[in-house]
Amino acid sequence: MMNNKEKLTFTGEVKEALGQIKEKKCCKRARENADKFLFENALIDKSCFACDECRGAFLREIFLKCGSVNAPDKRGHLEMKMLNEMNADEMCIFLREMGLEAKVSRRRGKYVVYFKDGDTIFHVLSLLGAQKCAFDLVNTQIEKNIRNNVNRVNNCEMANLQKSANATGRQLEAIKELERDDRFENLPEKLLYTASLRRDNPDLSLTDLASIHEPPITKSCVNHRLEKIIKIAFREE
Ligand SMILES: [Zn+2]
Structure with missing residues (x-):
């Protein structure tokens, strides 16, 4: 039955x-x-x-x-x-x-x-x-609410990843732009060092990029240098 x-x-x-x-x-x-x-x-x-x-x-x-x-x-x-x-x-x-x-x-x-x-x-x-x-x-x-919250957190993480991917993309564009104009080697020494490390390690997060500098520098210092490289490349200053 x-x-x-x-x-x-x-x-x-x-x-x-x-x-x-x-x-x-x-x-x-x-x-x-x-x-x-x-x-x-x-x-x-x-x-x-x-x-x-x-x-x-x-x-x-x-x-x-x-x-x-x-x-x-x-x-x-x-x-x-x-x-x-x-x-x-x-x-x-x-x-x-x-x-x-x-x-x-x-x-x-x-x-x-x-x-x-x-x-x-x-x-x-x-x-x-x-x-x-x-x-x-x-x-x-x-249970449904918990699942929705987990999804929301995942979406938030995705948005952050996207944001940092976009930022890296812009840094790499700036480096290409400098290379195209033969300006890359003319960068001030510290900026040239950071730009070279970024070019060779496009997948690293800012924190990891900071740690492979010798001597290591802070994340905010890397960020500051990369911002500066972008400004120079796109002649924003
Ligand atoms: Zn009754």
């Missing part, structure tokens, strides 16, 4: 978890009330909410009948499809009383009450009673 669990969507997982919750009598009544609200055009009968968990049970029935939620690795989205506008409005008021701000959009003749915000979706799943799924969602989002 096939393992059904492997085929379940995230919505399926949430609904499976909700189906296993044991309920008190009052909570069962709240769920029947949710059915009347959904399919018989009744208003939400708030007098049916007897215990602290009744509202969650009411919401649970709504989600089981007409709800869905995006998988944790997708963008945040949890929705409940209502048959008419009145139900959607009534639902929004009910949710707001629980501290949840929902939005409504019309899609194919139905009114979709939905949430996009990850924290709110976590809160809704917890209220429904799908705690494990709520934590799966948050964990996946945290």
Whole structure:
């Protein structure tokens, strides 16, 4: 027999978890009330909410009948499809009383009450009673954030490498320019030394280039000399 669990969507997982919750009598009544609200055009009968968990049970029935939620690795989205506008409005008021701000959009003749915000979706799943799924969602989002941050750092390193490659390129251009005009050998002695080392070691970083000078000089000194070579080559001074 096939393992059904492997085929379940995230919505399926949430609904499976909700189906296993044991309920008190009052909570069962709240769920029947949710059915009347959904399919018989009744208003939400708030007098049916007897215990602290009744509202969650009411919401649970709504989600089981007409709800869905995006998988944790997708963008945040949890929705409940209502048959008419009145139900959607009534639902929004009910949710707001629980501290949840929902939005409504019309899609194919139905009114979709939905949430996009990850924290709110976590809160809704917890209220429904799908705690494990709520934590799966948050964990996946945290992992995704970490991955994005790592990528951002990598991009930043790439930009720095690019920048130093561009700088080296300009130094080598300057050296070529001086050679073309037979001015290379006329450079002041220290500049000639640094320019020769750069020409022969185009791949070295400034720090490494500084260290192969004899005697070694500082990185900022190398940088200063190279700037000067560029200025002379392009006759900027
Ligand atoms: Zn109850």
